[in-house]
Amino acid sequence: MTREATVDLRQEILRTAARLxxxxxxxxxxxxxxxxxxxxxxxxxxxxxxSKDEILFHLMDHAMDITQERxxxxxxxxxxxxxxxxxxxxxxxxxxxNHREREITVMLHENHPxxxxxxxxxxxxxxxxxxxxxxxxxxxxxxxxxAGKVSPRAAAFALLGMVNWIYQWYxxxxxxxxxxxxxxxxxxxxxxxxx
Numbered sequence: 001m002t003r004e005a006t007v008d009l010r011q012e013i014l015r016t017a018a019r020l021x022x023x024x025x026x027x028x029x030x031x032x033x034x035x036x037x038x039x040x041x042x043x044x045x046x047x048x049x050x051s052k053d054e055i056l057f058h059l060m061d062h063a064m065d066i067t068q069e070r071x072x073x074x075x076x077x078x079x080x081x082x083x084x085x086x087x088x089x090x091x092x093x094x095x096x097x098n099h100r101e102r103e104i105t106v107m108l109h110e111n112h113p114x115x116x117x118x119x120x121x122x123x124x125x126x127x128x129x130x131x132x133x134x135x136x137x138x139x140x141x142x143x144x145x146x147a148g149k150v151s152p153r154a155a156a157f158a159l160l161g162m163v164n165w166i167y168q169w170y171x172x173x174x175x176x177x178x179x180x181x182x183x184x185x186x187x188x189x190x191x192x193x194x195x
Contacts, residue, residue, distance in 0.1 A: 013038060013045065013048055013055070014058055014062065014103075016038050017029070017055045017056075018059050019102055020033055021110065022109070026056060026110045031045055031046070031052055053114055053115055056106070056110065056112065056114060057114055057121070057122065059103045061121070064122070064125040064126070064129070066095060066104060071092050071095055072132060074087065075088045080143075081140040081142075082144075085137065088136065089159070090182045090186075093166065093178065096108070097170060097178055109167075130157070133156040137159070137193060146194045150192070150193050159189055159193075
């Protein structure tokens, strides 16, 4: 098998596992289930991934890559902290609602503990993102003269919790559109964090 074919198969394994974890849950999905969905032997699956934990780690790591590429990087070039924060809210909501990015949903939903070394790597990336949001909120608060009234850390966790929970209840076919969510969540957040 060529290197490209191996990389393609690994990506297909991850996509399939993400779909199964999202549909059934991590604990209810076995390596046999993943292999069967791909029409692979269990040995063929283990050739690419040593364990279900390794698959989960790669899904979560990819989810953090998506967050870096589609949320953090695009807002870095925005000078005004308020505009940067508004854009971050918009982009983060878009990533959470993107049904093609099952890795995001798996990361948000699965609380299965990874082995300590893998958990440490994912937690470091999550903490870095929280710190990025916290720093941005602090900059916006200073720019508005509201520093110290609401803790930037508490505000960052409130914002991320509010946005990350959307996947649990949002129905794309419902009356609330993504643009409405962005506008309303931005208004809710700005009214609370900058008073």
